[in-house]
């Protein structure tokens with residue numbers, strides 16, 4: 001068991017191991033293929049991005065109105081080597097200078113994840129490098145470390161993406177306490193479904209965001225779900241159904257709807273709930289730092305509402321730039337660095353875990 005890479009599962013080596021490395025830069029080559037972006041990045045010491053290459057498949061999946069898992073896996077296979085080569089060359093480093101390979105191994109689409117995991121294992125094996133499997137959500141949260149050099153745990157983080165909505169306390173690097181999660185749709189999923197219903201296409205979030213700027217956010221009153229006994233949980237299926245019912249009733253009357261008003265009102269109903277839950281958590285747990293993460297964290301209304309609410313409460317607000325909110329490998333490199341420092345190493349039996357829970361390894 002001396003060599004963690006040869007053992008099954010994950011090894012925690014004593015913290016003093018990392019002390020030997022403090023004089024040397026830690027360069028992580030990170031790989032992310034959990035959904036429809038083939039991404040690779042080189043990240044130095046967890047916070048400095050030397051390269052961040054993303055090959056998006058969005059245009060392809062737009063034809064089908066959403067991500068087609070089989071097509072996603074096939075595209076990853078086609079692109080992964082080019083993307084990794086580009087990441088190394090943009091960072092002006094060779095594999096010899098890389099300290100470890102970080103890769104998303106869950107949650108996500110199983111076939112898509114497998115491409116990244118198999119690639120990471122092959123490179124790590126051939127180059128004799130440690131392998132670090134990363135939780136995709138941990139990656140999203142860690143995106144905040146990249147541009148906010150002073151941000152350190154503990155802080156509250158609202159993770160809002162296409163597949164996840166979690167409100168967590170980041171107790172320490174890699175240590176999470178989940179306060180709440182969605183009971184049904186993820187926030188991004190609600191954006192995507194409403195966008196499709198009003199004919200905006202996929203992915204809906206950015207399109208709703210843009211159209212909402214032209215609408216009145218108080219034109220239509222949509223529900224703000226609050227779950228009894230679970231103040232930090234979310235539910236977005238009610239607002240989604242309310243939007244669909246609203247559209248149906250207008251269609252039956254043969255009347256036109258104002259799509260901008262609808263987009264703005266829907267967006268406000270989601271944003272208000274996200275902001276109020278996150279602020280309540282920061283206050284209740286006496287934390288004066290709040291971060292957001294995930295694709296929906298690039299939503300302009302969410303960012304400005306959260307900024308205002310934080311200012312009012314004396315809370316410092318952190319958010320990654322939009323390119324680091326949606327799926328990318330730089331965030332995986334940041335998360336892998338802190339796992340590396342804790343001594344996390346995965347074995348050659350690392351597999352894709354499509355429903356991996358946050359905090360599980």
Ligand code: KG4
Nearest residue numbers: 161162163188205206209295296299326327
């Ligand atoms: O984090 P991400 O890239 O992938 C997942 O891990 O799911 O998030 C993608 C989601 C999609 O649902 C997309 O519609 C949403 O993030 N999104 C947005 C915006 N940009 C992306 N939602 C609202 N406003 C945006 N500006």
Ligand code: ZN
Nearest residue numbers: 140161326327
């Ligand atoms: Zn994601």
